[in-house]
Amino acid sequence: MAKRAAPEVNAGSMADIAFLLLIFFLVTTTIEKDKGLLRSLPPIDDTEVEPPIIRQKNLFTVNINRNNQLLVEEKEIPISELRQAAIDFLDNGGGTNPEGESCDYCKGKRLEDSSDHPDKAIISMKHDRETTYEKYIDVQNELVAAYNFLREREAERLYKKYYPNADKVFTAMLEEKEKNQFSKDEVLNERIETVKLLFPMKLSEAEPEK
């Protein structure tokens, strides 16, 4: 008997099956990209070291009370002014850093009663237990924004030549680092560190009183 060809399987319904699966995955997909504010907590230190004396003028105090009101340097201000106040404080450069160098890149007013040097300037934040988290994040955001603004400015001053088309130089540098995360670029890392060191983030948080 002659060999008979196997009858062809009807593939007409394949598309239907595939569509069904496709729609299931379409519905269940959530392409989410979480973003947020990255902060480091201080490690627990049990050693009894006497805390270094910080002069009042190098300390920028931010208090939030239980009614979400903001007290900055003993004055009540709206949150919209916090960013500029923090920038003015950090950028003041009225004196010298611990090594005795004065801040030659600061563009502040160099007031006597504000911070000496970005190295010494500390922002101290304190909140009540009943402050809402939303307000807390708002304040954190403004303070981080102040640092980012100043770092952006310095990055632009130092490295604009390498990124002539970038709108924000520091952001462009960080993006490049992100892109090349599998091939380490020492020069780029060093530049980012340089910018960060010009305005080191010294943001301390006091524990709320019980």
Place this chain on the structure above:
Amino acid sequence: MSKFRKKDKGGLPAISTASLPDIVFMLLFFFMVATVMRDSTLMIENRLPSADQVEKLKKDRTIFIYAGKPSDLYKQFGKEPRIQFNDAYITVEDVQSSVIQGINDLNEDLQSRVVIGLKIDKETNAGLVSDIKQELRKANALKVMYIANTKTDKL
């Protein structure tokens, strides 16, 4: 009459749909690969605060902790904000052990670079958040990320 009809038959040939399954399969595979199934059901209300200085999160090294009021389905737990880890409510004292366990479940070379993602409802008291942070310090997980929505610039 029949002469005319015969001419009509030579109209447009039907479009072949043979490649349709291929196209659909291509889309299907894309979505299968891109899909991330939600790994824990939220038992709390979770409306995140918004911020504009946000950074991206690396998901492979992140442990999430949620906090907020119990959602409508879990009303029996009261109105006080609760902490959720994976699929259960935990107390503040349990945060440390849960986080240490979470770190141990991570890929070994990422363990030292672990980030704690805090997804906290914006109505929560900041006191609870600082309690969580205190526990994280005890667990020596010092990198935290306050997950927030991106705020559109208000100009």
